[in-house]
Amino acid sequence: MSGPQALRRLDADLDRIEAEPYYEPIGSEVALFEAAWKSRVPVLLKGPTGCGKTRFVEHMAWRLARPLVTVSCHDDLTASDLVGRYLIVDNETVWMDGPLARAVRSGSLCYLDEIVEARKDTTVVIHPLADSRRILPMEKRGELLRAPDEFMLILSYNPGYQSVLKELKHSTRQRFVAIEFDYPRADLEAKIVVSESGINLHIAERLVKFAALTRNLKGGGLDEGASTRLLVHAAQLMQRGVAAHAACTAAISLALSDDPEMLAAIDELASAVF
């Protein structure tokens, strides 16, 4: 067996999710997602960073017992990066599926994270997959991949970024069922921090309180408040013996801003709850 095929096998194994990823539902998103999957409609996840979009997708893939292919989009990501390309091995050409093609073939869930970052030409492959045609044109191979019923396309998108160049086009977004995410309710968020870090509930509640204070500053100097992910980071540091205040500074304050006065204010807020 030549190299690339072995590679492909390895990838396919990585795609499978064995253990249940911890996820705490906020509303009806699980039912919505399942209904969309059964109806073969793609899903768009909207929401601020670090509120659990990626975890949700992992959880759903496990729930639906489908492999998951995740692509973190960046500004050099082209359509052929998604579809695949020919490689030369031992003086022979070998076709190597890109992540999207791999997902279509295996009937996986394909999650394109932060899709607005990708090159515009990716819409060429996304659009035909995201409407009723459900096909992936592979120009290079002269092949049309028809997606099996189990395949599902999922995009994520953070509408809070203030850049007009990074907005999702209507022709794209109107192909998707949208699920909106936000930070969970305080009690739920504390529960999540506890399960993710193992810290005691009392401290988790204080972290959540601190997060709420920073979220009050959104629009008043901060672009985003502390996300659930940052809280988990801080809690994990504390679990390893870092003092509460130092953990908040390292995991939360410094991640939120570079402005010294803002940092001072956030530190004061941390000392208010700890």
Next chain:
Amino acid sequence: MTELRSLSQQELEEKLDDILCAALSSRRSAAAIAAGIAPLPRAQQDFVLAWAEVAAQNVAELGYQFTAQAPQALALLGRGGTEKWLLAALDAYDKEGLYPACAALKDLAGFKRRADAAGAGVALAEVARVLELFLRGLAGRRLQLEASDETWTDTGTIFLPERIARHSERAQNFRLYKAIAVHHWAQARYGSFNLDLAPVLAAYAVPERALAWFNLLEAIRLESQVGRGFPGLAALLAALRGELAPGLAAAQARLAHAESSVAHSVALLREFHALPLPEPFPYMGSLYPQRAAEVRGERIAKERRALYTELEQLRLALQAERPELQDGEAALEVESSFETLEFELQIDGEAVAPPEEVARLMRSIIQDFGEIPEEYLLASGPGAYAPDALAQGEDASGLAESRAEGGRLYDEWDFRRRDYRKDWCVLFESEVLPGDPAYVAGVRARYAGQIAQLRRRFEALRGEDRLARRQHEGEDIDFDALVEAYADRASGIEASERLFVQRRRIERNIAAMFMVDMSGSTKGWINACEREALVLLCEALEALGDRYAIYGFSGWTRKRCDIYRIKTFGEHYGEAVRARIAGVEPRDYTRMGVAIRHLSGILNEAEAKTRILFTLSDGKPDDFHDGYRGDYGIEDTRQALLEARQSGIHPFCVTIDEEARDYLPHMYGPASWVLIDDAGQLPLKTAEVYRRLTS
């Protein structure tokens, strides 16, 4: 509480006679000094007596001078400062003798000046932004800070000393600032003013004394309330206030439960009001319940209207979704917690997550009431839909003449009709009269450093070189493409000839329309900042190469809406444009909708892939006389922005209006506006915001 009783003048005089006997004579008694010390709280009296003894041990005259000035010194310097002032004088005595030491004591004002200048003091101006951000985080709504001789809050603004120099370390002084801010925030947050105090106080023989006691009891209550959510802050307050006297500690125990409200403090007042007053805690200020009630009342009325409007929209949206509700009113229910400010909104039994702005509003209301009052949720509302203020039969005369003068007619959105008023506004476009030709050069000189920095940053944006792959020619070989071509050829497909990478500037292809508020409210400082912002913008944009135009807007009723040309898309940023920037001056009102429609039209004629309508403003839409003010203007502006968005324009707004949070999200939508706290930041921030918007 007997141990807290202040010493009488008689008792003091006896003690002073003992301490200062060597400095007293038949012509010079301790009576006047005792009279000065008698009104002080017992703790301060003891402090003065203790230090008087220390001073008198050196020489009695120093003790005499010290006690004579001590009340003033305490008021001016606080205890820590007073100690230092006396120690400095004792130092002078040791080194130079009695006369310079007495002079040092007498020069109280000079000592304070020097102490302040010594650097341990912290000025409000230095820490205001940190404190403001801190309070915004705590309160979830903006609290303003203002320097004042007296410390107090009206629940919208906290008045703090201009400078704190009580302690010898800066950090300590900052802590005191923070404690003062926290204490006064807590008064609003935990409801010190949620009760009409006037009748309560009037029932006491000495209302001022009762008020002072109320203030103290509230401080004790607030500390334990704050401690529930913010142990760190409660610890700060406790550290500053020191040990509580036994009587007060008993009060604390009784006020410490979770439900204790201002009513409990009022109840305790009956027991305490007659007792001598202990020294107030260092972070406490004065109370002006009447003035606080006024500000609170205004806020309540405003938020009630705003909430009503927002909820009405949620209701309508829901009814549109579920036609079966069309006739029956959708029932609103809210469950809220005063302690956490969390709430759950249900419309017709269905939990609804309201938009962030509504949530903010509701949290603010819960702070004032402890809950969302039920009447806030009734559909009848507080008469927000006042009878149509626009005179329906208003004569159309004048419009025809206006058109003859070269005006253009625009429709305007009437949210009550849910339809446009046809040809309702007349708009005139004219050029800004040139101003001082040297103005721009002056601004450029003043901001030379910042401009250079801006230009560098913007150039970096422009020069954001990208490696263009798969080019016919270029500086380097594209190995990916080469391998692919090789592979293609090997598998019998025609190989591509695009095998090179090229460094290339990505064409930005952006056209930006800057719409500048020239309404009368910008007069003075704001106008100056706007003009400076324009200069810096132009400098930065010239470096960037985006196409841009600048227009000012103003208006005086629908018959006279004005657009002032400052720079068109085709024009070069030269002398003429510079002179026009200098000529930007405040005119009349802010009729925004029509200006947006007109400028969107111009912007849409510009060839560009991305079009941005960038508004610089100082307030909400407003116009004179014909009902534009308030909801009508906001809804019309919103409609005009929706039209712009539909035509492919990205609207964005930078404002310095503190209240903008209440209406901007509704008009511009999320992530399409920026609020700048301080007009002084406008020049630099505006360019920065534009950079971020387009990168």
